[in-house]
Amino acid sequence: MSTDSTTTTTDARPRELLQASNVKKHFPLDEGLFDRLFGGDQVVRAVDGVDLTVHAGETVGIVGESGSGKSTLGRTVSRLYEPTDGSIVFDSEHIETYSGRELRPIRRRVQYVFQDPMSALNPRKTVGESVARPLAVHDIADGEEKWERVADLFEEVGLSRSQLDAYPHELSGGQRQRVGLCRALVTEPDLIVFDEPVSALDVTLQAQILNLINRLQREFDLSYLFISHDLTVVRQVCDRIVVMYAGEIVERGTARDIFENPQHPYTRSLLDAIPQVDGGRRSDRKHLGGQPPSATNPPSGCRFHPRCPEFIDGRCSGEQPSLQSVEGDGPDHEAACHWLDPSEGERATHTPPSRAEREIIQESSGD
Template sequence: MSSTTDNTTTDDDATDARPRELLQAANVKKHFPLNEGLIDRLLGDDRVVRAVDGVDLTVHAGETVGIVGESGSGKSTLGRTLSRLYEPTDGSVVFDGQHIETHSGRELRPIRRRIQYVFQDPMSALNPRKTVGQSVARPLEVHDIASGDEKWKRVADLFEEVGLGPSQLDAYPHELSGGQRQRVGLCRALVTEPDLVVFDEPVSALDVTLQAQILNLINRLQREFDLSYLLISHNLNVVRQVCDRIAVMYAGEIVERGATADIFENPQHPYTRSLLDAIPQIDGDGTRADRKGLDGEPPSATNPPSGCRFHPRCPEFIDGSCPGQKPSLQDVEGDAGHEAACHWLDRSEAERAAHTPPSTTEREVIRSESADD
């Protein structure tokens, strides 16, 4: 008897095969008033710090998305805004099909259970007057998930899951090491059985050995609990180890995004290239070879540069289009899902390779002419 296999795929099957979009952000902005005093308001001083200034981002179920950039790029503010620790100034945030950008109070309560945040410094997130066991157990009470013996069993099971012993349930935060406190932070995030965990520099305060342990633990927990992650870090080696996709932020905007391999192997934005060039390397004799860092300082978030916000520091500055026109995210040829916001994407690779950036004096003339236009 012979049999045939129907390889026809229906539209419904194709839809079901795609990863579910768990979090969708569209044109998200978070601006902070620079002056809030009575005199400033009377004088009409409405300047703002544009910490996040129009970000689109998607996190699919089961994946890890990394947000990278220098200090002040807006990555932590973005994480707190998407998890609704901050209220967005503008834009939409959709979590599992539900708009949450305008939620507050009681409406946010079920969302807070499903989106958890792990802070950079677990010491600051733990009550020094309570044992770490009490701190981890508290969300179970707040969300009416468990109480009594069941509550403590859940906490003890999680402690064991992350490599902490039963005796540490009664320890106070100051009695634990940095690595142990970070494990407690993981327990506190996982205890409500969330769908999405936002990590803000989860290993930046740890030595290299402990970093590897925590990152391996984060990876294992994702598989075991079917979690989605948004991981914020300035350390490109960290995001390379754990992230499926990466978004590169500069001055409140995403300037490049794509699969991790594409970002590392085929970076298109000069800022991304500069970040990668600054990663320390180990020479053949085992000595550390420091790489050249990026010159200059990040721009003012109150008065960002015109055009491409990176142009005052850009080592690949082209011409008047850089300060005169703001580039939009465009597809990178040959890399599915890879986008960059750079005027070089409108030009050939040969032209880019042969280009000699203008001198500092020439740049000032170009900027001045661009401003006059």
């Protein structure tokens, strides 16, 4: 985790490197000629009004199930995707409307590491050539200096200079991910977005890559946005954690807040799904069933309410909760749940309505 101490003159915290406000990314859904002619336009609301801040030198994790919008958020704030709406400020510079040449200096300072490094490596070029390419694109170095930089980075991440001439298919998954790290580091960025960087690796290799990621952050004074579905991985590297569901943030806080005092039922369910050392699962929380909602037609009220094991009443299905500070915790801990209002005693003794009762409540609230 980060130990960077660079601060502003008005705040004890490090400066804000990235600030996203009310960011939305909607994808048009082409449902055929009939729908286009008769007003059937629909959009996939992959990210639907998200605020996100990354301070200099820190690691912010984004977690959630597949389809929660976490990867889309990462690609949007790093400007691999054009936002549908909202503001994206990188190092005091609004970049949400940038394109083409305007984005070029941002591309150098914000790098992306994909789950599958093969997707970022040209199979017809050696890995050394792929890593060196950005140095030429951004006019950073050429000739012998370029290759010396690349060779030094290879050694920095645990590769050998002899592997500069290897092709991607000749390397193992762990080695390719190290090459991906080299490719991200070669432009000397300020922010790296990691999108499930260790999910395809076995546990031993995961630990090695995570340790390497932590060390590189300290050595190169980097900020990270770390996307993962695996909370155990996120806990090892993140200072703060954002929990996403159906395109929205449902809870955020420090790693300690999320793991020791989770307030949203969805966060509790994610934690409940973490396997224990003995092969079992946590027994003090309730199992999450059902499927994530439609991204084209999300439920009214709280988007989690159709699956929520702690469903209260018509307020859940009729009123959308906003992020509120969790009483007793630091200012970073917020959750969007109607359970923040009732007392802990009520929460502990509450019995959710039956399926039939829930359907009646949802119908009466217009869902």
